[in-house]
Amino acid sequence: MHKRPPAFEGVDGLSYSVDILVDTTDDSSAPIGAFLFFLQWGRGEPEASGHLETGFLARGHSEAAVREAVGRMSLLVVKATLDGLIRARATSDRAPLEMP
Numbered sequence: 001m002h003k004r005p006p007a008f009e010g011v012d013g014l015s016y017s018v019d020i021l022v023d024t025t026d027d028s029s030a031p032i033g034a035f036l037f038f039l040q041w042g043r044g045e046p047e048a049s050g051h052l053e054t055g056f057l058a059r060g061h062s063e064a065a066v067r068e069a070v071g072r073m074s075l076l077v078v079k080a081t082l083d084g085l086i087r088a089r090a091t092s093d094r095a096p097l098e099m100p
Helices: 063-071 073-092
Strands: 008-009 015-024 032-041 048-053 059-062
Touching: 008 073, 015 063, 015 073, 032 063, 032 073, 048 073, 059 063
Parallel strands: none
Antiparallel strands: 008 015, 015 032, 032 048, 032 059
8 A cells, every 4th residue: 555664663662664675595495585674763763773583484486476475464463573573682682671
């Protein structure tokens, strides 16, 4: 519907934009992989303050095919994925998760 990437508020109260990115894999049978890249926005001024990313969510032989596969994810699943990454980061940083 819109030409801009979807944006979400994470469980940490920060804003995130999401995009589908692709890269090469180490698998010759599926050399292209797609993943979600979440750009974290700082509080107040609109400037990037970090990012989170998934592992490869789709692998294949063409960029178009793997982008399409990841693009079929529902926004509810994408949001749940973001929240899971935020929780994992908070756990690995051993910092308490700041809730709004």
